[in-house]
Amino acid sequence: MASDLEVVPLRHYGRWVSGVLILAVVVGIVLAFVDAQIIWEDVPEFFTHETMIRGLLNTIVLAVLAQVGAIALGVVIALMRISVNPVARWFAVGYIWLFRGLPVLLQILVWFNLALVFEHISIPMLFEEKTNVLITAFVAALLGLGLNESAYMAEIVRAGLTSVDSGQVEAAKSIGMTPALTLRRVVLPQAMRVIIPPTGNNFINMLKGTSMASVIGFLELIHAANNIASRNLEVMETLLAAAAWYMVLVSIASIGQHYLERAYGRAG
Known part of the structure; x- marks a missing residue:
């Protein structure tokens, strides 16, 4: 009879074995760092070091400005990308391709060395200035990071805009809404559900990507850590402090x- 059958619980031995192995690896890594030749008590000091704080603030400012500029420019390029105007559409395609x-590092270096190609930057009858005065390390990093990110943002925004059902756009037109009003009140609120997740991921990458500005002497977290380490030779300790700030x-x-x-x- 079915009632006489013994119920044997299912045992997942593989889960237990894999769990023990993972814990063993984690414990081994932690113990290795604890026993390593690292002066752990100096890490908090470097974490709040004046140079590190300046590098932190510069990292935040650079990342935020580059991302905001990339979003604004990305929206424009995305609208051009889906435009019925063939010139605007192909310009957007070429911009994204380039x-x-x-x-990103190459773009930063090109902007930083632009004075080798153009000695002056000028707008006729408005202003003229030496390129190496205008294109500072901060400006070069901002342009390199921002323009690269704007190409990705253009594709993200385009995907968000095209995800909205075209029938809703036609309905908005039928009640007399202008294209700009339709975009602001109908399309964008729905497209944001598609745009926000990858934009958030890209901003996180932008925060870490600012480290590439260290190669042109811009004082961000990595460059700050190197500056501190050059004076006390505690390389790992300063890098760990920078890593903590990134986290x-x-x-x-x-x-x-x-x-x-x-x-x-x-909202959706």
């Missing part, structure tokens, strides 16, 4: 992304 295709920034950005996604998800 700035998405070149490595703080990424955690804050991730929390902000979570709440934005939830807000737009609820």
Whole structure:
């Protein structure tokens, strides 16, 4: 009879074995760092070092300005990309192809060395200035990071805009809404649910990508850590302090992304 059958619980031995192995690896890594030749008590000092704080502020300013500029320019390029005007559409295609295709570091270096090609930058009858005065390390990093990111943002925004059902756009036109009003009140609120997640991920990458500005002497977290280490030779300690700041920034950005996604998800 079925009632006489013994119920044998399913045992997942593989889970236990894999769990023990993972814990063993984690414990081994932690113990290796604890026993390593690292002066752990100096890490908090470098974490709050004046140079490190300046590098932190510069990292935040550079990342935020580059991302904001990239979003604004990306929206424009995305609208050109889906435009019925063939000139605007092909310009957008070429823009995305160029700035998405070149490595970010290369773009930063090109902007930083622009004075080798153009000695002056001028607008006829308005102003003229030496290129090496206008294109500082900060400006070169801002242009390199921002223009590269704007190409990705253009594709993200385009995907968001095209995800909205065309029938809703036609309905908005039928009640007399202008294209600009339709975009602001009908298309964008729905497209944001598609745009926000990858934009949040890109901003996190932007925070970390600012480290590439260190190669042109811009004082961000990595360059700050190198400056401190050059005086006390505690390389790993200063790098760990910079790593801790990156984790703080990424955690804050991730929390902000979570709440934005939830807000737009609820709105939809």
